[in-house]
Amino acid sequence: MTQEDARFPKDFVFGAATAAYQCEGETRTHGKGKVAWDDYLDEKGLFSADPASDFYHRYPEDLRLCQEYGINGIRVSIAWSRIFPNGDDPVPNSEGVAFYHRLFAECRSRGVEPYVTLHHFDSPDALYREGDFLNQHAIDAFERYARFCFAEYPEVTHWFTFNEIWAVVSNMYIEGTWPRGQRYRLDLAFQAMHNMMVAHARAVLAFEELGHPGSIGVVHALSTKYPDDPAAAGDVEAARIDDVLNNQFLLEATFDGRYSEETLDCANRLAALAGGRLEFLPEDLEQLAAAAPHNDCLGINYYQSNFLKAYDGPNDCHHNSTGEKGTERHALQGIGEYVARPEIPRTDWDWMIYPQGLYDLVMRICRQWPHYKELYVTENGMASKDRLEEGAVHDEERIHYIREHLRWALKAIAEGAHLRGYFVWSLMDVFSWNNGYNKRYGLFYVDFDTQERIPKDSARWYAKVAQERFLDT
Numbered sequence: 001m002t003q004e005d006a007r008f009p010k011d012f013v014f015g016a017a018t019a020a021y022q023c024e025g026e027t028r029t030h031g032k033g034k035v036a037w038d039d040y041l042d043e044k045g046l047f048s049a050d051p052a053s054d055f056y057h058r059y060p061e062d063l064r065l066c067q068e069y070g071i072n073g074i075r076v077s078i079a080w081s082r083i084f085p086n087g088d089d090p091v092p093n094s095e096g097v098a099f100y101h102r103l104f105a106e107c108r109s110r111g112v113e114p115y116v117t118l119h120h121f122d123s124p125d126a127l128y129r130e131g132d133f134l135n136q137h138a139i140d141a142f143e144r145y146a147r148f149c150f151a152e153y154p155e156v157t158h159w160f161t162f163n164e165i166w167a168v169v170s171n172m173y174i175e176g177t178w179p180r181g182q183r184y185r186l187d188l189a190f191q192a193m194h195n196m197m198v199a200h201a202r203a204v205l206a207f208e209e210l211g212h213p214g215s216i217g218v219v220h221a222l223s224t225k226y227p228d229d230p231a232a233a234g235d236v237e238a239a240r241i242d243d244v245l246n247n248q249f250l251l252e253a254t255f256d257g258r259y260s261e262e263t264l265d266c267a268n269r270l271a272a273l274a275g276g277r278l279e280f281l282p283e284d285l286e287q288l289a290a291a292a293p294h295n296d297c298l299g300i301n302y303y304q305s306n307f308l309k310a311y312d313g314p315n316d317c318h319h320n321s322t323g324e325k326g327t328e329r330h331a332l333q334g335i336g337e338y339v340a341r342p343e344i345p346r347t348d349w350d351w352m353i354y355p356q357g358l359y360d361l362v363m364r365i366c367r368q369w370p371h372y373k374e375l376y377v378t379e380n381g382m383a384s385k386d387r388l389e390e391g392a393v394h395d396e397e398r399i400h401y402i403r404e405h406l407r408w409a410l411k412a413i414a415e416g417a418h419l420r421g422y423f424v425w426s427l428m429d430v431f432s433w434n435n436g437y438n439k440r441y442g443l444f445y446v447d448f449d450t451q452e453r454i455p456k457d458s459a460r461w462y463a464k465v466a467q468e469r470f471l472d473t
Helices: 036-044 055-068 094-109 136-152 165-174 186-209 233-255 261-273 282-294 356-368 396-414 457-468
Strands: 013-017 073-077 113-119 158-163 215-221 225-227 297-301 306-309 316-318 329-332 336-339 374-380 419-425 444-447 452-455
Touching: 013 113, 013 374, 013 457, 055 094, 055 452, 073 419, 094 113, 113 136, 136 158, 136 186, 158 165, 158 186, 158 297, 165 186, 165 215, 165 233, 186 215, 186 233, 186 261, 186 282, 215 233, 215 374, 225 233, 233 261, 233 282, 233 306, 233 336, 233 356, 297 356, 356 374, 356 396, 374 396, 396 419, 396 457
Parallel strands: 013 073, 013 419, 073 113, 113 158, 158 215, 215 297, 225 306, 297 374, 374 419
Antiparallel strands: 306 336, 316 329, 329 336, 444 452
16 A cells, blocks of 8 residues: 555545444433333343443533544434334424434534434334334334434434344344344345335435435445355355345345345245245335435445355354354355354454455445445444553554554545545444443443543544544554
8 A cells, every 4th residue: 555545535534433222321211212122131131221321411521532532423323212202203202302402513513523323223112012114104103203303403414314224134033132033034134124225215205305405325234245165156156145135135225226136036035935925015116216316325334244155054043242252153044154264363252354345345336336426434343352451441453453444445445436434333332232331342441330431542543543644554
């Protein structure tokens, strides 16, 4: 990489990301309605998302840290049930509405641009109990909620509809690790992905209809798929099918507004193998097609890639939620098996650290959908069991992880990719769903007993890169 290639564009966003349920706390106060996670965590005797990082009260401090450390963009999400406690209430919760006005005003006062997501894994419990996005009611309610937010918050000019549709359906219907989750129901996974993309399309069309300024898009969790042996036909096919499931189905819905014959054949076959069938209504497909040209940007959440080999056995998945390295298994009937390659490092949670996969993913989008407009890396980061030692956190591995992903991002930019920004997951340490609190991603260490914020070495390093707009590789 030359000196010039190591420089970021002048308008490149150096951001950090959060999510409402993972950082706000106050999950059942101030008029907020329940989400499915509340009862689920209680019933399992697992963790509590209260107070998490207490962002509900401490957002001024966190935004001050953004300003001090050169972070000029922050991803936040609006908690749907803080606005409409049951998802479709006739009157919004005024306390929740006012909270986000205060939050966005603080962002502006600190020179930190808010990038706002409407749904980040937290459907209101009342809708969740009705089947969540397998039920038409949730799609209708989401459109109404989106319309309300667009009109209520003109101070927001960057919107995303959903965060990680793939993560939602894979955890609910394939691995079964989320509330009331089911296992190996690929029919429900495809149907829910489609329905959530229809809800996205309706929100995009509402945004255009109402004439709101700014941009709107969706955030997808994407992973590049490689055959373990490129010369083995079975491995190549396993990588292709897993790509349809994780990537291509959603990307076609986003950029093309339709599904290719190859994708439909694969989706219908896997649905039938799971004992179900898919139903894509003509009017829903029309809305996908109408919305596709109006997607202003795509957010890419990238953490890992996967190598696959052919697999003929039964479904066998085990999610490593404890950080006990080497316990993850992922083998799906009709698709393939993930391979842990010894030459590629992994985190304690068995996520493969493969920065080139981000570059390959971005360039694939540029080639396959050249009509795309803008891309952001909306999440990328490394989980670690960080320890505070004499008032400091020395996280050199995280610095290396971020540096290498930024290096490959710069290579994509140099080759013409319209990549406009990068958001570290996460700004500060947050609650991590069924992983609890030992899985830390933050640039700022949070003492969850005192809520003190302590800059990690990675925060200081990231600040230097943001200030100089130069990556010292």
